[in-house]
Amino acid sequence: MTTSMPSLLFGAIADDLTGGTELASMLVARGISTGCTVGLQAPIPSGNLAHVILLKTRVIAASDAVRQVLEAADRLAEAGARQIFFKYCATFDSTPAGNIGPCAEALLDRLGGGVTLFTPALCETGRTVYQGHMFGGAQLLAESPKRFDPLTPMTDSNLVRVLQAQSKGRVGLVPCLTVDAGTEAIRNTIREQSARGETLLITDTIRERDLAAIAEAAFDLPLMTGNSSVAAHLPPAWLAHGLLKTGDLVAASLPAVNGPAMVLAGSVADRTIEQLERFAQSNPLLTIDLASAFAGDDVVAEARAFAERHLPDAMIAIATTAPQVTVEALQEAHGRETVAARAEAILAGIAQILVRELGVRRLVVAGGETAGSVVKALGIDRIAMGAYEGPGLSRAIAHLPGLPSDPLALMLKSGKLGGANIFTDVLQDMTRPSTIAPAIDTWPPTRPTTGKAS
Ligand SMILES: Nc1ncnc2c1ncn2[C@@H]1O[C@H](COP(=O)(O)OP(=O)(O)O)[C@@H](O)[C@H]1O
Ligand SMILES: O=C(O)[C@@H](O)C(=O)COP(=O)(O)O
Secondary structure, eight states, rough: OOOOOOOOOOOEEEEEEHHHHHHHHHHEEEEEEEHHHHTTTOOOOSSSSSEEEEEEOOOOOOHHHHHHHHHHHHHHTTTTOOOEEOOOOOTTBTTTTHHHHHHHHHHHHHHSSSSSEEEEOOOGTTEEEEETTTETTTGGGGGGGGEEEEGGGOOOHHHHHHHHOOSSSEEEEEEEHHHHOOHHHHHHHHHHHOOOOOOOEEEEESSHHHHHHHHHTTTTOOEEOHHHHHTTTTTHHHHHSSSSOOOGGGOOEEEOOOOOOEEOOOOOHHHHHHHHHHHHHHHHHHEOOOOHHHHHHHOOHHHHHHHHHTTTOOOEEOOOOHHHHHHHHHHHHOOOOOOOOOOOHHHHHHHIIIIISSSHHHHHHHSSSEEEEHHHTTTTBBBEOOOOBTTTTTTEEEETEEEEEEEEEEEOOOOOOSSSTHHHHHHHHTTEEEEEEOOOOOSOOOOOTTTTTO
16 A cells, blocks of 8 residues: 655645735644745645745736746645635735736636635734725725825725726625624525626625634635635634644744844835834834935945944844835836835845845845845745744744755734834844744634734
Protein backbone atom coordinates (compact mmCIF):
# COMPACT_ATOMS: atom_id res chain seq x y z
CA MET A 1 0.00 0.00 0.00
CA THR A 2 1.30 3.46 -0.83
CA THR A 3 0.79 6.42 1.45
CA SER A 4 0.47 9.85 -0.12
CA MET A 5 1.10 13.23 1.46
CA PRO A 6 -2.12 14.68 2.86
CA SER A 7 -3.62 17.10 0.33
CA LEU A 8 -4.20 20.70 1.10
CA LEU A 9 -7.53 21.31 2.79
CA PHE A 10 -7.47 24.86 1.58
CA GLY A 11 -5.60 26.96 -0.97
CA ALA A 12 -6.00 30.72 -0.96
CA ILE A 13 -5.09 33.47 -3.38
CA ALA A 14 -4.86 36.96 -1.89
CA ASP A 15 -5.04 40.12 -3.98
CA ASP A 16 -2.61 41.96 -1.72
CA LEU A 17 0.02 41.16 0.86
CA THR A 18 -1.41 42.68 4.02
CA GLY A 19 -4.72 40.88 3.55
CA GLY A 20 -2.99 37.66 2.52
CA THR A 21 -0.77 37.53 5.58
CA GLU A 22 -3.81 38.36 7.70
CA LEU A 23 -5.62 35.33 6.24
CA ALA A 24 -2.62 33.04 6.77
CA SER A 25 -2.22 34.28 10.34
CA MET A 26 -5.88 33.60 11.12
CA LEU A 27 -5.53 29.99 9.95
CA VAL A 28 -2.32 29.67 11.96
CA ALA A 29 -4.15 31.03 15.03
CA ARG A 30 -6.79 28.33 14.53
CA GLY A 31 -4.00 25.73 14.64
CA ILE A 32 -3.83 25.01 10.90
CA SER A 33 -0.32 24.52 9.48
CA THR A 34 -0.24 27.14 6.73
CA GLY A 35 2.37 27.93 4.13
CA CYS A 36 2.63 31.39 2.64
CA THR A 37 4.47 32.30 -0.55
CA VAL A 38 4.81 35.53 -2.48
CA GLY A 39 4.07 35.63 -6.22
CA LEU A 40 3.99 32.75 -8.63
CA GLN A 41 7.57 31.51 -8.65
CA ALA A 42 8.07 30.08 -5.15
CA PRO A 43 7.25 26.37 -4.83
CA ILE A 44 4.35 25.38 -2.58
CA PRO A 45 5.90 23.38 0.25
CA SER A 46 4.33 20.03 1.08
CA GLY A 47 3.15 18.98 4.51
CA ASN A 48 0.83 21.87 5.37
CA LEU A 49 -2.94 21.77 5.58
CA ALA A 50 -3.37 25.18 3.99
CA HIS A 51 -1.45 27.46 1.70
CA VAL A 52 -1.82 31.14 0.83
CA ILE A 53 -0.34 32.66 -2.33
CA LEU A 54 0.17 36.38 -1.94
CA LEU A 55 -0.34 38.38 -5.13
CA LYS A 56 -0.43 42.10 -5.86
CA THR A 57 -3.39 42.14 -8.23
CA ARG A 58 -5.82 44.55 -6.59
CA VAL A 59 -5.31 47.49 -8.92
CA ILE A 60 -3.45 46.10 -11.92
CA ALA A 61 -5.13 45.58 -15.32
CA ALA A 62 -7.98 43.08 -14.95
CA SER A 63 -6.61 40.80 -17.68
CA ASP A 64 -3.26 40.52 -15.88
CA ALA A 65 -4.98 39.94 -12.53
CA VAL A 66 -7.08 37.16 -14.05
CA ARG A 67 -4.01 35.51 -15.60
CA GLN A 68 -2.21 35.56 -12.25
CA VAL A 69 -5.08 34.25 -10.12
CA LEU A 70 -5.71 31.42 -12.58
CA GLU A 71 -2.06 30.42 -12.50
CA ALA A 72 -2.11 30.55 -8.70
CA ALA A 73 -5.28 28.41 -8.65
CA ASP A 74 -3.71 25.86 -10.98
CA ARG A 75 -0.68 25.61 -8.73
CA LEU A 76 -2.82 25.18 -5.62
CA ALA A 77 -4.98 22.59 -7.39
CA GLU A 78 -1.83 20.69 -8.39
CA ALA A 79 -0.83 20.72 -4.72
CA GLY A 80 -4.16 19.03 -3.98
CA ALA A 81 -6.23 21.94 -2.62
CA ARG A 82 -9.81 20.78 -2.09
CA GLN A 83 -11.15 24.34 -1.97
CA ILE A 84 -9.80 27.57 -3.46
CA PHE A 85 -10.47 30.83 -1.63
CA PHE A 86 -10.12 34.23 -3.28
CA LYS A 87 -9.25 36.83 -0.63
CA TYR A 88 -9.90 40.56 -1.02
CA CYS A 89 -10.29 43.53 1.29
CA ALA A 90 -13.09 43.88 3.81
CA THR A 91 -13.98 47.20 2.21
CA PHE A 92 -14.29 45.47 -1.20
CA ASP A 93 -11.41 47.56 -2.57
CA SER A 94 -11.75 47.53 -6.34
CA THR A 95 -12.20 49.83 -9.32
CA PRO A 96 -15.07 49.85 -11.84
CA ALA A 97 -12.91 47.53 -14.01
CA GLY A 98 -12.39 45.03 -11.19
CA ASN A 99 -10.59 43.16 -10.07
CA ILE A 100 -12.85 41.25 -7.69
CA GLY A 101 -15.54 40.37 -10.25
CA PRO A 102 -13.29 39.37 -13.17
CA CYS A 103 -11.00 37.28 -10.96
CA ALA A 104 -13.83 35.52 -9.15
CA GLU A 105 -15.66 34.74 -12.40
CA ALA A 106 -12.52 33.39 -14.05
CA LEU A 107 -11.86 31.21 -11.01
CA LEU A 108 -15.46 29.99 -10.98
CA ASP A 109 -15.20 29.01 -14.67
CA ARG A 110 -11.94 27.18 -13.99
CA LEU A 111 -12.96 25.44 -10.77
CA GLY A 112 -16.62 24.70 -11.42
CA GLY A 113 -19.35 24.53 -8.81
CA GLY A 114 -21.53 27.04 -10.66
CA VAL A 115 -21.92 29.48 -7.78
CA THR A 116 -19.80 31.30 -5.23
CA LEU A 117 -20.30 33.60 -2.27
CA PHE A 118 -18.80 37.02 -1.58
CA THR A 119 -18.33 37.60 2.15
CA PRO A 120 -16.17 40.68 2.74
CA ALA A 121 -17.37 41.52 6.27
CA LEU A 122 -14.84 41.78 9.09
CA CYS A 123 -17.29 41.91 11.97
CA GLU A 124 -14.73 42.32 14.76
CA THR A 125 -13.84 45.74 13.33
CA GLY A 126 -17.44 46.77 12.66
CA ARG A 127 -17.24 46.21 8.90
CA THR A 128 -20.58 44.60 8.15
CA VAL A 129 -22.93 44.07 5.22
CA TYR A 130 -26.68 44.69 5.58
CA GLN A 131 -29.16 44.53 2.67
CA GLY A 132 -26.10 44.33 0.43
CA HIS A 133 -24.73 47.62 1.77
CA MET A 134 -21.32 47.76 3.39
CA PHE A 135 -20.86 49.64 6.64
CA GLY A 136 -17.77 50.68 8.58
CA GLY A 137 -19.28 50.97 12.06
CA ALA A 138 -22.31 53.24 11.66
CA GLN A 139 -21.05 54.76 8.41
CA LEU A 140 -21.96 53.54 4.96
CA LEU A 141 -18.83 52.63 3.00
CA ALA A 142 -19.25 55.52 0.57
CA GLU A 143 -19.56 57.97 3.47
CA SER A 144 -16.48 56.59 5.26
CA PRO A 145 -12.83 57.59 4.69
CA LYS A 146 -12.74 54.86 2.03
CA ARG A 147 -14.27 57.34 -0.39
CA PHE A 148 -10.87 59.08 -0.39
CA ASP A 149 -8.71 55.98 -0.93
CA PRO A 150 -5.81 56.96 -3.20
CA LEU A 151 -6.21 53.90 -5.47
CA THR A 152 -9.64 52.38 -4.89
CA PRO A 153 -12.02 55.14 -3.78
CA MET A 154 -15.29 53.42 -2.85
CA THR A 155 -18.16 55.74 -3.74
CA ASP A 156 -21.02 53.21 -3.79
CA SER A 157 -21.95 51.29 -0.62
CA ASN A 158 -24.22 48.84 -2.44
CA LEU A 159 -21.96 45.84 -3.02
CA VAL A 160 -24.51 44.06 -5.23
CA ARG A 161 -24.30 47.04 -7.60
CA VAL A 162 -20.52 47.36 -7.24
CA LEU A 163 -19.95 43.68 -8.04
CA GLN A 164 -22.53 43.62 -10.84
CA ALA A 165 -20.77 46.53 -12.56
CA GLN A 166 -17.56 44.50 -12.79
CA SER A 167 -19.08 41.07 -13.57
CA LYS A 168 -20.67 39.29 -16.52
CA GLY A 169 -22.72 36.82 -14.44
CA ARG A 170 -25.75 37.82 -12.37
CA VAL A 171 -25.17 39.05 -8.83
CA GLY A 172 -27.63 38.23 -6.05
CA LEU A 173 -27.90 38.74 -2.29
CA VAL A 174 -28.18 36.20 0.52
CA PRO A 175 -30.21 38.42 2.85
CA CYS A 176 -29.62 38.83 6.56
CA LEU A 177 -32.74 36.92 7.64
CA THR A 178 -31.54 33.89 5.68
CA VAL A 179 -28.07 34.18 7.15
CA ASP A 180 -29.60 34.54 10.61
CA ALA A 181 -31.63 31.37 10.03
CA GLY A 182 -28.35 29.45 9.75
CA THR A 183 -26.40 27.10 7.57
CA GLU A 184 -29.22 25.04 6.08
CA ALA A 185 -31.18 28.14 5.09
CA ILE A 186 -28.07 29.60 3.47
CA ARG A 187 -27.43 26.39 1.53
CA ASN A 188 -31.05 26.30 0.34
CA THR A 189 -30.85 29.89 -0.81
CA ILE A 190 -27.60 29.24 -2.65
CA ARG A 191 -29.33 26.40 -4.51
CA GLU A 192 -32.46 28.44 -5.29
CA GLN A 193 -30.62 31.54 -6.40
CA SER A 194 -28.13 29.68 -8.59
CA ALA A 195 -31.07 27.83 -10.20
CA ARG A 196 -32.46 31.30 -11.05
CA GLY A 197 -29.15 32.21 -12.68
CA GLU A 198 -27.69 34.28 -9.84
CA THR A 199 -24.26 32.73 -9.45
CA LEU A 200 -22.35 35.49 -7.62
CA LEU A 201 -23.94 35.98 -4.21
CA ILE A 202 -23.10 38.76 -1.77
CA THR A 203 -23.86 37.66 1.78
CA ASP A 204 -25.32 39.98 4.37
CA THR A 205 -23.11 39.55 7.43
CA ILE A 206 -23.63 41.40 10.67
CA ARG A 207 -22.27 39.29 13.52
CA GLU A 208 -19.40 36.90 14.04
CA ARG A 209 -21.89 34.04 14.21
CA ASP A 210 -23.07 34.97 10.69
CA LEU A 211 -19.51 34.43 9.47
CA ALA A 212 -19.49 31.00 11.14
CA ALA A 213 -22.81 30.01 9.52
CA ILE A 214 -21.66 31.21 6.08
CA ALA A 215 -18.35 29.32 6.39
CA GLU A 216 -20.20 26.15 7.39
CA ALA A 217 -22.51 26.59 4.37
CA ALA A 218 -19.60 27.21 1.99
CA PHE A 219 -16.97 24.76 3.22
CA ASP A 220 -17.53 22.44 0.25
CA LEU A 221 -17.89 24.97 -2.57
CA PRO A 222 -14.99 24.55 -5.01
CA LEU A 223 -14.55 28.34 -4.88
CA MET A 224 -15.26 30.61 -1.92
CA THR A 225 -14.43 34.33 -1.80
CA GLY A 226 -14.28 37.01 0.86
CA ASN A 227 -12.20 38.63 3.53
CA SER A 228 -10.03 36.56 5.87
CA SER A 229 -12.73 36.73 8.52
CA VAL A 230 -15.01 34.14 6.90
CA ALA A 231 -12.09 31.82 6.12
CA ALA A 232 -11.17 31.93 9.81
CA HIS A 233 -14.40 30.03 10.49
CA LEU A 234 -13.63 27.18 8.10
CA PRO A 235 -11.46 25.08 10.47
CA PRO A 236 -14.38 24.31 12.84
CA ALA A 237 -16.38 23.22 9.76
CA TRP A 238 -13.51 20.97 8.67
CA LEU A 239 -13.48 19.44 12.15
CA ALA A 240 -17.26 18.95 12.15
CA HIS A 241 -17.15 17.24 8.75
CA GLY A 242 -14.25 14.96 9.58
CA LEU A 243 -11.74 16.62 7.26
CA LEU A 244 -9.59 17.57 10.24
CA LYS A 245 -8.88 16.05 13.66
CA THR A 246 -8.00 18.01 16.78
CA GLY A 247 -4.71 16.10 16.79
CA ASP A 248 -3.81 17.85 13.51
CA LEU A 249 -3.88 21.27 15.17
CA VAL A 250 -0.55 22.88 15.97
CA ALA A 251 0.53 25.73 18.21
CA ALA A 252 2.00 28.80 16.53
CA SER A 253 5.38 30.06 17.52
CA LEU A 254 7.59 32.97 16.61
CA PRO A 255 11.25 33.35 17.64
CA ALA A 256 12.60 36.49 19.26
CA VAL A 257 14.31 38.83 16.84
CA ASN A 258 16.49 41.70 17.89
CA GLY A 259 18.18 44.30 15.78
CA PRO A 260 17.32 47.70 14.40
CA ALA A 261 13.60 48.42 14.04
CA MET A 262 11.69 50.40 11.45
CA VAL A 263 8.21 51.22 10.20
CA LEU A 264 7.69 52.00 6.50
CA ALA A 265 4.30 53.52 5.76
CA GLY A 266 2.90 54.09 2.28
CA SER A 267 -0.69 53.92 3.43
CA VAL A 268 -2.36 57.31 3.57
CA ALA A 269 -5.37 55.91 5.44
CA ASP A 270 -6.57 57.94 8.44
CA ARG A 271 -5.81 55.02 10.74
CA THR A 272 -2.18 54.80 9.63
CA ILE A 273 -1.77 58.56 9.94
CA GLU A 274 -3.08 58.36 13.52
CA GLN A 275 -0.68 55.48 14.28
CA LEU A 276 2.27 57.43 12.85
CA GLU A 277 1.34 60.47 14.92
CA ARG A 278 1.28 58.32 18.05
CA PHE A 279 4.62 56.68 17.14
CA ALA A 280 6.19 60.09 16.54
CA GLN A 281 5.35 61.20 20.09
CA SER A 282 8.32 59.15 21.31
CA ASN A 283 10.25 58.01 18.22
CA PRO A 284 11.80 59.68 15.18
CA LEU A 285 9.55 59.94 12.09
CA LEU A 286 10.63 61.10 8.64
CA THR A 287 7.84 62.16 6.29
CA ILE A 288 8.96 62.12 2.69
CA ASP A 289 7.67 64.93 0.53
CA LEU A 290 6.66 63.32 -2.76
CA ALA A 291 6.45 66.71 -4.48
CA SER A 292 10.15 67.20 -3.82
CA ALA A 293 10.84 63.68 -5.16
CA PHE A 294 9.00 64.60 -8.36
CA ALA A 295 11.07 67.80 -8.45
CA GLY A 296 14.23 65.66 -8.51
CA ASP A 297 15.38 65.63 -4.87
CA ASP A 298 17.11 62.44 -3.71
CA VAL A 299 14.62 61.50 -0.98
CA VAL A 300 16.11 58.00 -0.63
CA ALA A 301 19.50 59.52 0.32
CA GLU A 302 17.65 61.78 2.77
CA ALA A 303 16.05 58.69 4.33
CA ARG A 304 19.40 56.91 4.58
CA ALA A 305 20.93 59.90 6.38
CA PHE A 306 17.93 60.03 8.74
CA ALA A 307 18.27 56.31 9.50
CA GLU A 308 22.03 56.57 10.07
CA ARG A 309 21.40 59.34 12.60
CA HIS A 310 18.94 57.29 14.64
CA LEU A 311 19.63 53.56 14.17
CA PRO A 312 20.18 51.31 16.00
CA ASP A 313 19.34 53.18 19.23
CA ALA A 314 15.85 54.33 18.27
CA MET A 315 12.97 52.70 16.45
CA ILE A 316 12.26 54.82 13.39
CA ALA A 317 9.42 55.40 10.94
CA ILE A 318 9.57 56.64 7.37
CA ALA A 319 6.33 57.56 5.63
CA THR A 320 4.99 59.17 2.48
CA THR A 321 1.76 60.26 4.14
CA ALA A 322 0.31 63.60 3.20
CA PRO A 323 -2.95 65.43 3.86
CA GLN A 324 -5.79 64.56 1.47
CA VAL A 325 -5.53 67.91 -0.31
CA THR A 326 -1.83 67.26 -1.07
CA VAL A 327 -2.55 63.71 -2.25
CA GLU A 328 -5.19 65.05 -4.63
CA ALA A 329 -2.91 67.81 -5.92
CA LEU A 330 -0.12 65.31 -6.62
CA GLN A 331 -2.54 62.97 -8.37
CA GLU A 332 -3.86 65.86 -10.46
CA ALA A 333 -0.35 66.83 -11.48
CA HIS A 334 1.10 63.39 -12.22
CA GLY A 335 -1.76 60.85 -12.34
CA ARG A 336 -3.03 58.50 -9.64
CA GLU A 337 -1.01 55.45 -10.73
CA THR A 338 2.21 57.40 -11.32
CA VAL A 339 2.14 58.92 -7.84
CA ALA A 340 1.38 55.55 -6.24
CA ALA A 341 4.14 53.81 -8.16
CA ARG A 342 6.62 56.56 -7.26
CA ALA A 343 5.79 56.37 -3.53
CA GLU A 344 6.06 52.56 -3.60
CA ALA A 345 9.39 52.67 -5.45
CA ILE A 346 10.82 55.15 -2.95
CA LEU A 347 9.81 53.08 0.07
CA ALA A 348 11.02 49.87 -1.61
CA GLY A 349 14.38 51.51 -2.32
CA ILE A 350 14.63 52.65 1.29
CA ALA A 351 13.79 49.15 2.51
CA GLN A 352 16.59 47.65 0.45
CA ILE A 353 19.17 50.04 1.87
CA LEU A 354 17.98 49.92 5.47
CA VAL A 355 17.55 46.15 5.62
CA ARG A 356 20.47 45.08 3.44
CA GLU A 357 23.02 47.74 4.41
CA LEU A 358 21.98 49.19 7.78
CA GLY A 359 20.87 45.87 9.27
CA VAL A 360 17.19 46.52 10.05
CA ARG A 361 15.77 43.21 11.35
CA ARG A 362 12.42 44.30 12.72
CA LEU A 363 10.18 45.74 10.02
CA VAL A 364 6.55 46.84 9.92
CA VAL A 365 5.16 47.92 6.56
CA ALA A 366 1.83 49.76 6.50
CA GLY A 367 -0.28 49.44 3.36
CA GLY A 368 -1.04 46.50 1.10
CA GLU A 369 0.30 47.87 -2.18
CA THR A 370 3.29 49.29 -0.36
CA ALA A 371 3.95 45.92 1.29
CA GLY A 372 3.88 44.23 -2.12
CA SER A 373 6.57 46.54 -3.45
CA VAL A 374 8.73 46.38 -0.31
CA VAL A 375 8.61 42.57 -0.01
CA LYS A 376 9.44 42.18 -3.71
CA ALA A 377 12.37 44.60 -3.45
CA LEU A 378 13.74 42.60 -0.51
CA GLY A 379 13.52 39.41 -2.60
CA ILE A 380 11.33 37.63 -0.02
CA ASP A 381 9.32 34.84 -1.62
CA ARG A 382 8.11 32.89 1.43
CA ILE A 383 6.90 34.01 4.84
CA ALA A 384 6.52 31.97 8.03
CA MET A 385 3.38 33.30 9.67
CA GLY A 386 2.69 33.67 13.35
CA ALA A 387 -0.79 33.63 14.84
CA TYR A 388 -3.29 36.43 14.27
CA GLU A 389 -3.53 38.50 17.42
CA GLY A 390 -6.21 41.00 16.42
CA PRO A 391 -7.00 43.53 13.68
CA GLY A 392 -3.80 44.57 11.92
CA LEU A 393 -1.72 42.19 14.05
CA SER A 394 -0.25 39.42 11.91
CA ARG A 395 3.44 38.98 12.71
CA ALA A 396 5.76 36.79 10.68
CA ILE A 397 9.33 35.78 10.03
CA ALA A 398 11.03 36.00 6.66
CA HIS A 399 14.48 34.98 5.54
CA LEU A 400 16.37 37.32 3.31
CA PRO A 401 17.86 35.76 0.21
CA GLY A 402 21.63 35.81 0.69
CA LEU A 403 21.23 36.09 4.47
CA PRO A 404 19.28 32.90 5.28
CA SER A 405 20.52 32.63 8.86
CA ASP A 406 19.50 36.18 9.62
CA PRO A 407 15.73 36.28 10.16
CA LEU A 408 13.68 39.38 9.58
CA ALA A 409 10.74 39.90 11.91
CA LEU A 410 8.05 41.27 9.64
CA MET A 411 4.54 42.60 9.96
CA LEU A 412 2.53 43.79 6.98
CA LYS A 413 -0.21 45.99 8.42
CA SER A 414 -3.41 46.79 6.61
CA GLY A 415 -3.59 50.55 6.16
CA LYS A 416 -6.97 50.81 7.83
CA LEU A 417 -6.52 48.48 10.80
CA GLY A 418 -4.86 48.35 14.20
CA GLY A 419 -4.84 50.41 17.37
CA ALA A 420 -3.05 53.70 17.88
CA ASN A 421 0.06 52.19 19.53
CA ILE A 422 0.47 49.31 17.13
CA PHE A 423 3.86 50.31 15.76
CA THR A 424 5.73 50.56 19.05
CA ASP A 425 3.90 47.61 20.58
CA VAL A 426 4.63 45.27 17.70
CA LEU A 427 8.28 46.28 17.27
CA GLN A 428 8.75 45.61 20.99
CA ASP A 429 6.83 42.30 20.85
CA MET A 430 9.17 41.11 18.10
CA THR A 431 12.03 40.93 20.63
CA ARG A 432 10.17 38.26 22.65
CA PRO A 433 9.54 34.65 21.59
CA SER A 434 5.91 33.63 21.57
CA THR A 435 3.96 30.39 21.47
CA ILE A 436 0.21 30.54 21.06
CA ALA A 437 -2.13 27.55 21.47
CA PRO A 438 -4.75 26.93 18.73
CA ALA A 439 -7.90 29.06 19.13
CA ILE A 440 -10.27 26.44 17.78
CA ASP A 441 -13.22 26.94 20.13
CA THR A 442 -13.28 30.71 20.42
CA TRP A 443 -13.01 33.39 17.80
CA PRO A 444 -11.76 36.09 17.44
CA PRO A 445 -8.79 35.13 19.59
CA THR A 446 -7.86 36.96 22.73
CA ARG A 447 -4.63 38.90 22.42
CA PRO A 448 -1.95 37.39 24.62
CA THR A 449 0.94 39.78 23.99
CA THR A 450 -0.46 42.88 22.40
CA GLY A 451 -3.54 43.79 24.36
CA LYS A 452 -2.64 47.46 23.96
CA ALA A 453 -2.31 47.34 20.23
CA SER A 454 -5.77 46.99 18.83
N1 LIG B 1 1.45 61.10 -0.50
C1 LIG B 1 0.87 60.24 -1.34
N2 LIG B 1 0.07 60.68 -2.33
C2 LIG B 1 -0.55 59.79 -3.17
N3 LIG B 1 -0.42 58.45 -3.10
C3 LIG B 1 0.39 57.97 -2.11
C4 LIG B 1 1.07 58.84 -1.21
N4 LIG B 1 1.78 58.08 -0.36
C5 LIG B 1 1.58 56.81 -0.72
N5 LIG B 1 0.74 56.74 -1.78
C6 LIG B 1 0.25 55.52 -2.46
O1 LIG B 1 -1.03 55.19 -1.96
C7 LIG B 1 -1.20 53.77 -2.06
C8 LIG B 1 -1.68 53.29 -0.71
O2 LIG B 1 -2.06 51.96 -0.86
P1 LIG B 1 -1.64 50.85 0.18
O3 LIG B 1 -0.17 50.80 0.33
O4 LIG B 1 -2.32 49.61 -0.26
O5 LIG B 1 -2.27 51.37 1.54
P2 LIG B 1 -3.69 50.98 2.18
O6 LIG B 1 -3.46 49.69 2.89
O7 LIG B 1 -4.02 52.10 3.09
O8 LIG B 1 -4.67 50.81 1.05
C9 LIG B 1 0.16 53.17 -2.43
O9 LIG B 1 0.18 52.83 -3.80
C10 LIG B 1 1.11 54.32 -2.14
O10 LIG B 1 2.28 54.28 -2.93
O1 LIG C 1 -9.68 44.06 5.15
C1 LIG C 1 -8.54 44.40 5.35
O2 LIG C 1 -8.22 45.49 5.83
C2 LIG C 1 -7.43 43.44 4.93
O3 LIG C 1 -7.95 42.15 4.80
C3 LIG C 1 -6.84 43.89 3.64
O4 LIG C 1 -7.10 43.36 2.59
C4 LIG C 1 -5.94 45.01 3.75
O5 LIG C 1 -5.70 45.74 2.54
P1 LIG C 1 -5.04 47.20 2.68
O6 LIG C 1 -5.99 48.06 3.47
O7 LIG C 1 -4.84 47.69 1.29
O8 LIG C 1 -3.74 47.04 3.41
